[in-house]
Amino acid sequence: MLTQQKVRHLDAAELLAAVLDPGSYRSWDAPVVDPDPGPEYRQELAAARAKTGVDESVLTGEGLIRGRRVAVIVSEFRFLAGSIGLAAAQRIVNAVERATREGLPLLAGPASGGTRMQEGTIAFLSMVKISAAVRAHRQAGLPYLVYLRHPTTGGVMASWGSLGHITAAEPGALLGFLGPRVYEALRxxxxxxxxxxxxxxxxxxxxxxxxxxxxxxxxVDRALSIVSAGPHPRVVPPATLSVKPSDAGAWQSIRISRNPRRPDVRQLLAHGARDVLPLNGTGQGEKDPGLQLALARFGHQSCVVIGHTRPRPSRQTAMGPASLREARRGMRLAEELGLPLVTVIDTAGAALSPEAEEGGLAGEIARSLHDLIGLNAPTVSVLLGQGAGGGALALLPADRTIAAQHAWLSPLPPEGASAIVHRSTGCAPAMSEAQGVNVASLHANGLVEHIVDECPDAADEPKAFCRRLGQAIEHELGTLASAGIAELLPRRLAKYRNLGGLLPPVAPRSG
Incomplete structure (x- = not known):
């Protein structure tokens, strides 16, 4: 059972001092204009100002974090429990809008009981305009980072406290919609x-x-280093551009891909990426071990990464519907932050269970395909190992596809395909050859553009293989960076429309 430790929580000024580079804070706060308070509320405001030395429950301004200019909004909980009235709400909106105008990332550090009860419904409605300002900031492609402090509840948690691209929290912090005191009084x-x-x-x-x-x-520095990376040097073409498909048969590649020691997305990020910031869950109360979500840099190329994780002895990781909802969070992050998306495919198949069906697995696969094929961001997919069924297809559509030599892609595991066609799993090797599941076939059919060699098996040289794959990803991201989304989207659609060569090419529009 979790218990709250007796710790001293930082006030607003102390938090700013702990987070910002020394001497870099500059206030944006103008004098507040109070609503017309009654005598009792006027006394409460005066007492709060005398106690805290600040004029309202939020401080706003800018500073440097590791030399990077960042806008900040920080609650002062000692001022009427950090509650948000009209003056505090307007101060927040002004700060968010200024950060948007000046193109600054924004760090919010709420600690609040919610709406200020003394100001009633009109203060409660202020959460709408704060949320609108945050929405405009995010739509401008600017990072919004949230650090939830003890305690954050009520309307603050249900508005600007829960809208971060990335959200961290103070250890032991009480965070929720309903304050415990209110719950106990009502229940x-x-x-x-x-x-x-x-x-x-x-x-x-x-x-x-x-x-x-x-x-x-x-x-914050790691997140902004990835999200706000500047111009990139030209990427040196990697040696993998000349790699050809393996001459191994499809069944041999499948057996190699099933080696439990084969590196997965976690090793790729550890050994092939320059910097990684793992993210966690959907942000909506779901977390599935079948998927890894992260911000990462491969060389100088920043991206959002979503990828299947391989099972561990103590934990099964078949991809369920929550995995795809987390993946779709990554897709939204890529679009909003203006980052390319890298998907890593390595799954023996989606979860087969009543829970997965009731959780809407088929619909989540469909929505993932829908979002990926039209994503307003450059996309690279990586066939790393196993690629079975809808679980693999859900992360596949991309502008460019890289494949490890012994990866594969199939509507079902070959044993399942054999059972359907031959009523026995014994024909799995022959079915894998007939279906063209291996990289040689995928390359010949135009799905795979870039192959990364295994010497002779990625499981035997995991670090070296991951470094080669990381360099291949960096190259593809760098190549896509020179093309605008208006060019990439039609090419992406044409690539999948023309797979198999049975349809006539789309005629260019005249005029």
Whole structure:
């Protein structure tokens, strides 16, 4: 059971000092204009200002994090429990809009009980305009990062506290929609312990990380280094461009791909990427071990990565519907942040269970295909190992496809195909050859453009193989970076429309 440790939580000024480079903070705050308060509320405001030394429950401004200019919005919980009234809401909106105008990433550090009760419904409605400002900031392609502090509840958690591209939280922080005091008053019993703790939200896939304030600059710097990378040097063409398909048969490649020691997306990120920031879950209360989501850099090329994870002895990782909802979160991040997307395919098949059916697995595969084929971002897919069924197809559509020499792609595992056609699994080797599942066939049919060699098996040289694959990904990302999405989308659609060569090419539009 999670229990809250007795810790001292930083106030707004202390958090700014802990996160920003020394001496870099510059306030954006103008004097507040209070609503017309009654005498009692006027006294509460005066007492809060005397106690805290600040004029409202939020401070806004800018500073440097590892030399990078960042806009900041930080709650002061000691000021009427960090509650948001009209003046505080307008200060937040002004800061978000200024960050958008000036093209700055924005870090928000809420700690609040929610809407200020003394100002009633009109203050409650302010959450709408704050959310609208955050939406405009995100639509401008600018990062919005959130650090949830103890405690964050109510309307703040249900608006600008839950809209981050990336969301971290303070260890042990109480985070949730309903404040425990309100729950107990209404229900006559305490709220179950541990449910609203930061660590439990991480376990449920609601937030990306739990980090103490002192480590927050590292997280922000890594995120912005990937998201806000500048111009890239020209990528040197890798040796893998000359690699040919393996002469191994399809069944031999399938057997090689099933080696439990074969590197998967986790080893690729560890050994093939220059920098990685793992993300966690859908952000909507789901977390599936069948998928890895991360921001990463391959060489100088930044991207969002989504990929199947291989089973571990203690944990099965068949891809369920939650995996694809997490993948679609990655697709949205790529579009909003202006990053290319890399998908890594390595699955023996999607989950086969009543839970997967009731969770809408087929619909999630369809929506993933729908989103990927029209994604407004450059895309690279990587056939890393096994590629069975809809679980593989869901991450496949891309502008360019890289394949390891012994990867494969099939409507079903060959044993399943054999059972359908021959009513026996014994014809699996012959079925794999007949179906053209291996890289040689996929390359000949125009699906795979780039092959990464295995010498002779990726499981025997995992680090070297991952480095080669990382260089191939960097090259493909660099090549796509020179083309605009208006050029890439028609080419992507034509690639899949023309696979198999049975349809006539699309005639160019006249005029």
């Amino acid at each position: 006559g019993e305490p709220f179950p312990e541990g449910v609203q703790r930061a660590e439990n939200l991480f376990d449920q896939g609601l937030i990306d990380a739990v980090v103490p304030p002192g480590q927050l600059p590292d997280v």
